Amino acid sequence: MKILSILILVCMVFPAYADDDSSSGDDNQITAVDNKQYLNECGSCHFAYQPSLLPIRSWKKLMLQLADHFGDNAELAAEEQKQLTDYLVANSADLSPDKFAKKLLQGLAKDETPLRITIIPYFVHEHDKIPKKAIGDNPEVKSLSYCNKCHTGAETGNYSENSIKIPGYERLNDDNSSH
C-alpha cells in the first residue's frame, strides 16, 4: 500500500519535465514552410523558422536590418527582400490560423517587438523546465535557437512533445525522475 502511494506520488510530481498543460497534437502543429524562396534564401544559413512564430512587427523590423542579422550579413536584393517580407507578414503569428500562434501572441506585450523567437514569453514558458545541461551546456544542441536539433518534426511544423529527442541526452527523462 505504501509502495503504491509512493508510486502514485512519483507519477504526479514528475510528468516529465515538460510544461504542465496537456499537449494536444494539433496545438503543437504549425503551418509548415512551403515557400521555396524562403527555404533557399533564409534556410541556407539557418533553420527556416516558420513565419507564424513571430508577429508582423517583428518580421518587418528584422527584414529591414539584414545587413546586421544577429552579427551576420544577410543582405538581399531589394526585390527579394520585399517578396520575402510579404511572405513572412502574410503568414505571421498575427495572421496565421495556427493555435500555437495565438498562444505566442497572448503573453506578448503589444509594444514589444521581439526579434528572437526565444525571448517570447510563451516560448520561454514552454522551455523553462529543461535543464541547462540538456541545451546550453549540451555540445550537440548549444542553443534553443536550433529548433530542429530536438524537435525532430520541426521542418514540417510538428512541435509536439512526443517528437522531441534531445541529442546526446536520451536519458534525460530518467535522470530527472530519479531525483
Add this chain to the structure above:
Amino acid sequence: MKINSEFIFVSTLLLSSSVYATEAVDELLEEYQQVLQSEQEEVSFTAEAGEILWFQEFADEKSGKIRQCTTCHTDDLRNEAKHTRTGKLIKPMAPSVNEERLTEIKNIRKWLKRNCKWTLGRECSAQEKGDVLTFIQAQ
C-alpha cells in the same frame, strides 16, 4: 611527332584549366574587367592572388575576432563545412566536387557581397572579386 605530343599536352592543359569555367563566372569577370579598365591599363585576375585573399586574416571591428574565408569554408574548398554561427552545413565550394557552384550569377553576386562585408568589413573591389572567383574556379 614531338610537336604533336606538345600540342596535345598544351591543349590538355588548356582544357583542364577551363573545365569548371561557367558562363556566370565569364560574365562576372568581364564585368569586373570593364570596371578596372577604366582605372588602369592592365587587368588580370589570378588564382594566386585569390588564394592569398582566401587565407587573409581580418579583425572584426566589433569583436576583434579574426575572420577569414576559411572561418566557414575551411582550408580545403573541397570540404563540406559548417556555418560558424548556426552550424548549418555548407556544401563544398570547389566546382570539381560540387558542380552547382559558380553556376548562378545572382547567387555569386549575393554571396560575394554578404561574405566580403562579413569577412573584410567592406565590399570587395572588382580586382578582389575577380581574383577570388578565379581561385575558386580552379579548385
